[in-house]
Amino acid sequence: MDANTSALLLPKLSDYNIFSGNPQALIPGNGFQLYELATGLFTDYTEKQRLIKVPAGTAITAVNDGLPQFPNGTILVKTFYYFNDKRAPAKGKRLIETRLLIKNNNQWVAGTYVWNPEQTGATLATSGSNTPVSWIDEKATTRKISYRIPGTRDCASCHNANNTLMPIGLKVRNLNIPVVRNGHPINQLQYLHEAGVMNDVNPQQCSTLPVWQNEKYSIQDRVRAYLDVNCAHCHSDAGSCARSVVRFAWDMPLDATRITEKRNRIVSLMARGRMPRTGTTVVDSAALALIKQYFQLQ
Incomplete structure (x- = not known):
């Protein structure tokens, strides 16, 4: 991470007030809104929580089915974690890392925050690293890997469009799915609009990326x-x-x-x-x- 990049990022994840209460519970706070993707990036079987926040009075703007336009001040948050036992999520989880993408002066800045063993907080990483991870999968098999936490250069190799850092997955067609919010089903594009995150979009006029695991699709x-x-x-x-x-x-x-x-x-x-x-x-x-x-x- 170069000096110009690190100077734009706060040293602790808690400095952004992303989560409410116990951080390990991953309860969004401070205006951060949950979003889900129809099909997500594979990352060594991790679970992921995705959040977005835009400055008050602004919104992301859908111009087609691809990436929307993001206002300056947008913060994208993705936390990677493993359930100790995927068959029983109530048995707890281990948070590994939280990645931020922040738009500042029409440019995106990326930062990776590594969670401490106590699961009480995460600090900004200066380089990539490996950490041993184990969990029990759906078939009751104990899995063990050396999980790779990427450095800034690693992130930039994928989040790259004409040598400019950009988001990847948050395309309109990948957001155009039914979700459950406050106990009720709702189209996610509609929900994000009602939450003040996105401009008013007619979901029926947008395409939908298939859920790749869903056999109803070809x-x-x-x-x-x-x-x-x-x-x-x-x-x-x-x-x-x-x-x-x-x-x-x-x-x-x-x-x-x-x-x-x-x-x-x-x-x-x-x-x-x-x-x-x-x-x-x-x-x-x-x-x-x-x-x-x-x-x-x-």
Whole structure:
């Protein structure tokens, strides 16, 4: 992290007053609003909580189905954690890191805050690091990994559009899903508008990115949604893999992506844990199996 970047970030996560009460409970406070994604980025099976806050009197503005326009002062928060036992979340969780994206003077600044062992707070990291993590998964198997907490340069390798730091997942089509807020179902775009976060958008006039695990969608749509969220930000004309001939964007015609043409290369890289290249240390076996199944049908 360079001096100019670190000077714009507060040293402790608590300085932002993101959470109310016990920070480990992850209860949003101080105007931060929860948001969810139809399909999220795979990060070594972590759970994630996503929050957004915009300055009073401003809102993010949807101009199409992609990334909205964000006002200066926007703060995006993503906390990564593991349930001790995924079959029984009430048994507790371990918070690993919280990443912030803050828009200041029309530029985004990224910071990673690492939670202490006591789970009472998190401090700004100056570089990347590894930490051992163990949890019990849905099949009662104890999983152990060396989790990689990224440094600022790691974040910038993916959050990159023409060498400019940008958000990735918070696209309108990825937000256009039903959610439950205050015990009631509501379209998330409508909820964000009512919460004062987003301009008034008609959800029916916006497309929806499929939930890649949901079998109600076609296998092609599920695979393309997964590849869009996990790969398209780098494999784009403005991304860090611009020289690659493969594109993964959801809104690009399949024939133009060269996905099926390069199927063997894609499967090989994923199977070796080399795609996505940042943020993972293990292979997303369920996604890889689905992608292999899809290619076998071509």
